[in-house]
Amino acid sequence: MRTGNSDRRAVVTGGAGAIGSALVRALLAAEVPVTVVDNLSSGRRENLAAVEEAPGFRFLRGDLLRPEEIRPAFAGATEIWHLAANPDIRRGTVDPKLDLEQGILGTFHVLEEARRAGVARIHFSSSSVVYGRPDRFPTPEEYGPLLPQSQYAAGKLGAEGLISAFCHCYGLKATLFRFANIIGPGMSHGILFDLLKKLERDPRNLEVLGDGRQKKSYLFTDDCVRGMLLAAEKDPGPVGIYNLGSSDQITALEIAEKVVRALGGTARIALTGGERGWVGDVPVQFLATEKIRALGWSPRFTSAEAVDRTLPILRAELGI
Amino acid sequence: MRTGNSDRRAVVTGGAGAIGSALVRALLAAEVPVTVVDNLSSGRRENLAAVEEAPGFRFLRGDLLRPEEIRPAFAGATEIWHLAANPDIRRGTVDPKLDLEQGILGTFHVLEEARRAGVARIHFSSSSVVYGRPDRFPTPEEYGPLLPQSQYAAGKLGAEGLISAFCHCYGLKATLFRFANIIGPGMSHGILFDLLKKLERDPRNLEVLGDGRQKKSYLFTDDCVRGMLLAAEKDPGPVGIYNLGSSDQITALEIAEKVVRALGGTARIALTGGERGWVGDVPVQFLATEKIRALGWSPRFTSAEAVDRTLPILRAELGI
Numbered sequence: 278m279r280t281g282n283s284d285r286r287a288v289v290t291g292g293a294g295a296i297g298s299a300l301v302r303a304l305l306a307a308e309v310p311v312t313v314v315d316n317l318s319s320g321r322r323e324n325l326a327a328v329e330e331a332p333g334f335r336f337l338r339g340d341l342l343r344p345e346e347i348r349p350a351f352a353g354a355t356e357i358w359h360l361a362a363n364p365d366i367r368r369g370t371v372d373p374k375l376d377l378e379q380g381i382l383g384t385f386h387v388l389e390e391a392r393r394a395g396v397a398r399i400h401f402s403s404s405s406v407v408y409g410r411p412d413r414f415p416t417p418e419e420y421g422p423l424l425p426q427s428q429y430a431a432g433k434l435g436a437e438g439l440i441s442a443f444c445h446c447y448g449l450k451a452t453l454f455r456f457a458n459i460i461g462p463g464m465s466h467g468i469l470f471d472l473l474k475k476l477e478r479d480p481r482n483l484e485v486l487g488d489g490r491q492k493k494s495y496l497f498t499d500d501c502v503r504g505m506l507l508a509a510e511k512d513p514g515p516v517g518i519y520n521l522g523s524s525d526q527i528t529a530l531e532i533a534e535k536v537v538r539a540l541g542g543t544a545r546i547a548l549t550g551g552e553r554g555w556v557g558d559v560p561v562q563f564l565a566t567e568k569i570r571a572l573g574w575s576p577r578f579t580s581a582e583a584v585d586r587t588l589p590i591l592r593a594e595l596g597i
Numbered sequence: 598m599r600t601g602n603s604d605r606r607a608v609v610t611g612g613a614g615a616i617g618s619a620l621v622r623a624l625l626a627a628e629v630p631v632t633v634v635d636n637l638s639s640g641r642r643e644n645l646a647a648v649e650e651a652p653g654f655r656f657l658r659g660d661l662l663r664p665e666e667i668r669p670a671f672a673g674a675t676e677i678w679h680l681a682a683n684p685d686i687r688r689g690t691v692d693p694k695l696d697l698e699q700g701i702l703g704t705f706h707v708l709e710e711a712r713r714a715g716v717a718r719i720h721f722s723s724s725s726v727v728y729g730r731p732d733r734f735p736t737p738e739e740y741g742p743l744l745p746q747s748q749y750a751a752g753k754l755g756a757e758g759l760i761s762a763f764c765h766c767y768g769l770k771a772t773l774f775r776f777a778n779i780i781g782p783g784m785s786h787g788i789l790f791d792l793l794k795k796l797e798r799d800p801r802n803l804e805v806l807g808d809g810r811q812k813k814s815y816l817f818t819d820d821c822v823r824g825m826l827l828a829a830e831k832d833p834g835p836v837g838i839y840n841l842g843s844s845d846q847i848t849a850l851e852i853a854e855k856v857v858r859a860l861g862g863t864a865r866i867a868l869t870g871g872e873r874g875w876v877g878d879v880p881v882q883f884l885a886t887e888k889i890r891a892l893g894w895s896p897r898f899t900s901a902e903a904v905d906r907t908l909p910i911l912r913a914e915l916g917i
Contacts, residue, residue, distance in 0.1 A: 421741025435755030
């Protein structure tokens with residue numbers, strides 16, 4: 278393949294996930310050859326159906342915890358997009374080893390393989406949850422202290438730290454993306470997913486965890502991927518942190534009301550009460566995005582619009 | 598043992614190290630029974646010679662990476678002082694697995710054992726290096742972003758994150774201590790140790806890594822331990838972060854000059870040059886200590902005094 282991007286060769290870990298597969302499509306559209314590394318524990322091969330035959334696409338089923346399985350993907354790569362992780366924050370709070378392994382150990386092995394193969398760049402999907410429960414909104418990238426409320430958040434913070442250390446010790450260059458709630462096609466978890474599943478089981482009652490006032494920013498997957506590609510291109514290094522979120526918030530109750538309306542409007546919403554929806558939850562999230570906006574990015578959709586766009590897609594995927 | 602502290606039972610991991618053994622002595626002096634857990638990889642049993650026969654003292658040789666070895670120490674404990682770690686930042690930059698294992702995995706196992714045993718409190722020896730290369734001096738606890746420059750720093754940040762997550766998910770309470778350079782008896786590494794060893798090998802020439810202008814704050818071990826005990830007593834939880842450092846700095850060159858003077862004043866100092874002494878080094882370090890001072894703590898010694906006190910102790914220990 279001889280193209281404008283023929284000197285680039287990307288590896289996308291977690292490339293069969295909801296965000297990963299959108300990123301893979303965008304990279305291939307830019308004529309960057311992509312090797313997906315995924316163990317398919319939460320990612321799905323169907324998410325990659327549209328690109329299976331694309332020139333430059335390669336899929337390697339492998340687990341980040343078994344470096345020898347993933348090693349072949351790294352030879353000749355010029356950039357790693359490391360998205361593989363346990364995607365479900367709540368699972369990690371009942372099984373704390375999950376995020377230790379998939380978040381921290383997985384990242385360590387990716388870094389070691391990148392170093393071994395001489396890869397110069399790494400881009401990492403971190404999360405707004407590294408901010409813990411901030412007292413400043415919108416929360417800027419330089420916020421501290423960072424006190425994770427969940428194993429998942431600790432995994433993201435630990436991974437960020439390892440990446441930073443590898444950059445400063447071994448000359449890698451990294452961009453770290455701290456995501457708001459990213460929603461769009463191919464989701465396997467999250468509030469929209471959960472609410473739809475609950476209504477499928479019982480169309481008359483919809484239980485919403487917490488007091489419904491949890492208020493977060495939601496970003497449509499394509500907006501997220503555009504921001505990642507732009508920051509990766511523009512960041513001067515050695516380590517750039519970028520928040521990625523929309524410029525507004527929506528409450529859990531507002532989302533539940535949208536879901537109920539979409540499904541006929543008859544279900545009764547019942548709140549379980551309490552400020553947090555679940556142990557480990559961060560009830561308010563709103564990210565400052567001046568840094569990524571200064572590079573020329575802006576999201577096409579608000580939080581409410583992202584929910585509105587995602588709902589019919591998810592209903593079609595789930596058959597609800 | 599029936600005492601005012603008879604309801605407390607402490608575990609000190611890394612209790613055979615320089616800081617750990619001083620902490621053990623202080624806890625026993627306060628009539629708190631102490632079980633030391635140490636694998637003696639860098640700690641030394643001699644550091645505990647003064648307390649081997651003390652009532653309430655127990656030593657368990659065990660490795661944090663083998664939870665079944667350390668488990669017996671946790672039964673009935675009320676507080677964990679988790680100090681075990683690779684103490685040598687430079688080693689971690691050439692063997693990155695070291696800090697992953699001793700820093701992050703070790704902490705994870707300590708947290709899991711604490712949770713299993715129902716221990717309510719954990720106190721952790723973190724480090725100023727979690728601040729990366731800050732642009733604000735003195736650096737306060739809420740400084741961000743946290744971009745570790747070494748594997749050791751990444752290990753400390755990762756461990757802090759895990760501790761915070763366990764506190765918020767499982768009801769533990771933690772104090773995190775971010776240490777300046779702690780110096781005093783029983784040291785096995787660090788600039789004073791290195792310089793003395795170099796002069797022993799060649800009394801005429803003293804090589805100093807970097808341009809000599811690296812400027813850091815040094816705190817005498819006893820001052821450090823008093824601060825830890827005070828914050829542990831007063832912090833309201835769930836997670837309190839405390840910088841611990843003296844209120845001044847001293848340069849690498851000034852330390853070298855003190856060492857040369859102490860050994861007769863004839864050695865010629867040769868600087869290797871460069872802003873950092875070594876890969877992973879943070880050349881300027883100065884911590885804001887208002888938070889711990891507000892609890893009533895202040896160090897007895899300045900950085901220069903801490904060096905002056907430590908030099909003859911270390912010379913006696915090393916026979917130099």
